[in-house]
Amino acid sequence: MAQPRILVLIAMAGIGLAACGGSTGGGAATNKPDKVQIAAEGPFTGDQASIGAGALKAIQLAVKDFNAAGGVNGTQVQLVIWDDQHSAQVAQTLQAAGISDPTVLGIVGPMNSGVVLGSVTGLQSATPPLPFVSESASNVKVTDSGWSVAHRVNARDDAQGPADAKFMIDQGAKKVEVMDAKSDYSTALADQTEAALKAKNIPTQRDSVKAGTTDFSTIITKIHSFNADWVYFADEGPEAAPFVSQMKQSNLNIGQNINFLGTDGEEDSSIITKSQGAYDGAYATNITADPAGVSGSAAAAYVTEYKAAYGADSLSSAGPFYGSAYEAAQTLLQAIKSSPVNNGKISRTDVISHLASDTFTTIFGSVKFNSKGDVAGGGIYVYQAKGNAMVVLKQVSG
Amino acid sequence: MEIRRGEIVCLLGGNASGKSTTMKTVIGSVRPAKGSVWYDGQEITNWNTSRRVAAGIAIVPEARRIFPRLTVLENLMMGAFIRNDKAEIDADLDRVMDMFPRLKERRAQKGGTMSGGEQQMLAMARALMSRPRFLCMDEPSMGLAPVLVEQQFETIQQLNQTGITIFVVEQNARMALAIASRGYVLQSGRVVLAGTAGSLLENPQMQRAYLGI
Amino acid sequence: MGTFLQQLINGLELGSLYALVALGYTLIYGILEMLNFAHGDVYMVGAFLAAGVAALLVHNELAVIPAGLVVGLMVVVAMGGAGLLGVGIERVAYRPLRNANRLAPLITAIGVSLFLESAVQVWVSPAPVLVPSNALVPQTVLHLGGLTTPLTGLMLFVIAIVLMIALDAFVFRTRFGSAMRATAQDREAATFMGIDVDRVILVTFFVASALAGMAGVLFGLWHATADFFMGYLLGIKAFTAAVIGGIGNIRGAMIGGLLLGVLESLAGGFISTQFQDTFVFLALITVLLIRPQGLFGQPLTDRA
The missing domain is CATH 3.40.50.300 (P-loop containing nucleotide triphosphate hydrolases)
Incomplete structure (x- = not known):
């Protein structure tokens, strides 16, 4: 009884091989692209290096893993690094090189909404257009403007702002100090949250800090006189530790006489140690999931791999987007791999259509972009600083 | 030469x-x-x-080049910058001030506030301070x-x-x-x-x- | 009224930090008539040196050796290291350009500034690092009426004032200080006096940079943090303070720093933090319109 079965299997394998050979029209060699490049773009140096540096490491890891698994039909993907330093002008210069090179098939990034909005027309009007998958640009305009090149794996401001406001109200917020860090991302998000709070008649006081500010005593005095019971700070991150330390010095103790809700950059456990514990009990929402905070074996394996590659304590400087950056790179690479190869070339047009239609397998599970380029069901996650970690509380929505 | x-x-x-x-x-x-x-x-x-x-070797430079926002006394002490013999410096200070009594009167005044002739005296006295x-x-x-x-x-x-x-x-x-x-x-x-x-x-x-x- | 006084205290503490760094700008400008754009980053490096010493000697919020000794070492390493860094920058980046077009050293200075920021970011940390102040200085909060300040803030203010007085005495009461001023006023005439101008310039850079290093230590103990970008904004503010006070004038830099801190604090506290800098720079423009030479500067005609 066993013999015929084996025969059947061999026969099927033979058919499979024949079918494969037939579709490529003569040998595996033509199925192999000559050269495949993708770009990693973000603020890898400059004032926002704290979010960019970790994301870049994640992308490098994603490309390495992808190549180790065979690349694009045997061709190794080359990663070019575009350090836009959080500047749209710099981004345009860097992107120009990729636009003119047809073997650059896509970008992981840009990370900052302001950079996307300042450079996207160049990407869209290129022939063929150069697609990107951002891991962190959250401004609604990024995908609301009808650009076919625009994709992102993170959630949007209009999801985060109302969700943040609702979370604070549910926790009993009475008076909220709303702060932004004067960037396209942070101001837009703080505006969304403040509007949602005001719609529920919660009094707010608004303050801004400039990137690089290290003394917050003026604002803290204002928080005292306003009698706020919640502080909401939309920020990419670097200001949080000194800010909450100074709150504590001024007798505003998180979890006791004040509550704190931060955003993406503040979903970072290193803030707890860097604030000498002052951050303990603070909340932060993130437009992407933290691989270390979600369940799932793929995410856990990735965290292990990241630590093995960059050191046991590397997560403390990985920033908030080391998960979404890997995820974004996975989607782009898989779209490229699915695209047809003609005479050793892959067209960006095909990459764009595969980004639009395919479902991708990532460390966070299956991902599919909707018609705008947003991730269907991209969630907002609430974390809380407990002990020396940021612990996922729940997924929320407005 | x-x-x-x-x-x-x-x-x-x-x-x-x-x-x-x-x-x-x-x-x-x-x-x-x-x-x-x-x-x-x-x-x-x-x-x-x-x-x-x-x-x-000392020089009284062209256009005097005194230090305009140093006092007369400080200007003179700059002349003696390379010297370390405090007592001798004080003696020389007395000597140049005797030689140019105007400088003695104006010792606490800023160099730049003096007239051209006084500045010339100061420049010369300053040079002399290096002996x-x-x-x-x-x-x-x-x-x-x-x-x-x-x-x-x-x-x-x-x-x-x-x-x-x-x-x-x-x-x-x-x-x-x-x-x-x-x-x-x-x-x-x-x-x-x-x-x-x-x-x-x-x-x-x-x-x-x-x-x- | 209480809030006003509280913002005044906040402003004086921040202002004394500005003043310490502003002194460096003014000292170096006074001697070389050049803007040492990298000075804010020397302050940053000082803060990192202090943070490094602390990280080595503090584990699990406990100092390995007496806390006072750790703080002493932080001061020595940060001041010495920043001082030597300043001297090195002068020697490598500015001295070869001393007789070049005035724009050349300014551009080099911007290059040095970017280099220092990138170097610390890449080789040390892109994210802020901790200065474990809890283990080093008492975290006492002082209360007076309704006003409060952390002890470390008061410490910053007092030490800054003491250092400024000491610097003032050094420049105005010592022979070397006179030589510095002579060099600033007429470099060639200073050489005629036998003054080794290169040495005076090196000492000036050392003193200015060591003060910035000390500012870095005091900041670390006050706010428990250091990051590679911290010198950028502070450098601009300190430079503004030096200009308001009259660049090249030491007392002007002190007053300018304190004034700027208070101004910023009051503008942020009572008008808007969103337009805080707008008001600060409005003040700068107003001062420069009324007194182009700054509050304590020499009238420009005097320079001729």
Whole structure:
């Protein structure tokens, strides 16, 4: 009884091989692209290096893993690094090189909404257009403007702002100090949250800090006189530790006489140690999931791999987007791999259509972009600083 | 060009003839492209200025170059910067202030607030504070009223009598030759005439070009 | 009224930090008539040196050796290291350009500034690092009426004032200080006095940079953090303070720093933090319109 079965299997394998050979029209060699490049773009140096540096490491890891698994039909993907330093002008210069090179098939990034909005027309009007998958640009305009090149794996401001406001109200917020860090991302998000709070008649006081500010005593005095019971700070991150330390010095103790809700950059456990514990009990929402905070074996394996590659304590400087950056790179690479190869070339047009239609397998599970380029069901996650970690509380929505 | 101990030697010439450059080569703020500088039997071409000052060379620069926002006293102390003999410095301070009583009156005043004549005194007194044996004076008469110029040259002679060798660069050839024992005339960076003060005063070429005769 | 006084205290503490750094700008400008754009980053490096010493000697919020000794070492390493860094920058980046077009050293200075920021970011940390102040200085909060300040803030203010007085004495009461001022006023005439101008410039850079290093230590103990970008904004503010006070004038830099801190604090506290800098720079423009030479500067005609 066993013999015929084996025969059947061999026969099927033979058919499979024949079918494969037939579709490529003569040998595996033509199925192999000559050269495949993708770009990693973000603020890898400059004032926002704290979010960019970790994301870049994640992308490098994603490309390495992808190549180790065979690349694009045997061709190794080359990663070019575009350090836009959080500047749209710099981004345009860097992107120009990729636009003119047809073997650059896509970008992981840009990370900052302001950079996307300042450079996207160049990407869209290129022939063929150069697609990107951002891991962190959250401004609604990024995908609301009808650009076919625009994709992102993170959630949007209009999801985060109302969700943040609702979370604070549910926790009993009475008076909220709303702060932004004067960037396209942070101001837009703080505006969304403040509007949602005001719609529920919660009094707010608004303050801004400039990137690089290290003394917050003026604002803290204002928080005292306003009698706020919640502080909401939309920020990419670097200001949080000194800010909450100074709150504590001024007798505003998180979890006791004040509550704190931060955003993406503040979903970072290193803030707890860097604030000498002052951050303990603070909340932060993130437009992407933290691989270390979600369940799932793929995410856990990735965290292990990241630590093995960059050191046991590397997560403390990985920033908030080391998960979404890997995820974004996975989607782009898989779209490229699915695209047809003609005479050793892959067209960006095909990459764009595969980004639009395919479902991708990532460390966070299956991902599919909707018609705008947003991730269907991209969630907002609430974390809380407990002990020396940021612990996922729940997924929320407005 | 040579200057012997105890002499007053003047260097004459028109504008841009290289007089000031010569002087700066002596004090060391300009290095010669060719040639060498000797002092007291030693070659000092490669010495820096502070070493030359310590060896006894001092300068009263063109346009005085006093420190305008230092007091008179501080200006004088700068003259003695390379010295460490506190008691002697104080004695020299008294001595120059006796020599120029105006400076004593104005010791706490800022240098830049004084008149041109007073600044010239200060520049000279400042140079003396380093106890020079060889004093270079760049255009001491420039911008001074005639009566002050006269005083200035008297002072130069007095200093010479105390044993200081003096090298004076001047546009005012007549005045300079009156006190100098010898002189050199520069033209476009070259010595075109040299000799005793008397012979230069008699020289017809000199008379025509610089003495207005 | 209480809030006003509280913002005044906040402003004085921040202002004394500005003043310490502003002194460096003004000292170096006074001597070389050049803007040492990298000075804010020297302050940053000082803060990192202090953070490094602390990280080595503090584990689990406990100092390995007495806390006072750790703080002393932080001061020595940060001041010395920042001082030597300043001297090195002068020697490598500015001295070869001393007789060049005035724009050349300014551009080099911007280059040095970017280099220092990138170097610390790449080789040390792109994210802020901790200065474990809890283990080093008492975290006492002082109360007076309704007003509060952390002890470390008061410490910053007092030490800054003491250092400024000491610097003032050094520059105005010592022979070397006179030589510095003489060099600033007429560099060539200073050489005629036998002053070694190169040495005066090196000492000036050392003193200015060491003060910035000390500012870095004091900041670390006050706010428990250091990051590679911290010198950028502070440098601009300190430079503004120096200009308001009259660049090149030491007392002007002190007053300018304190004034700017208070101004910023009051503008942020009572008008808007969103337009805080707008008001600060409005103040700068107003001062410069009325007194182009700054509050304590020499009238420009005097420089001739």
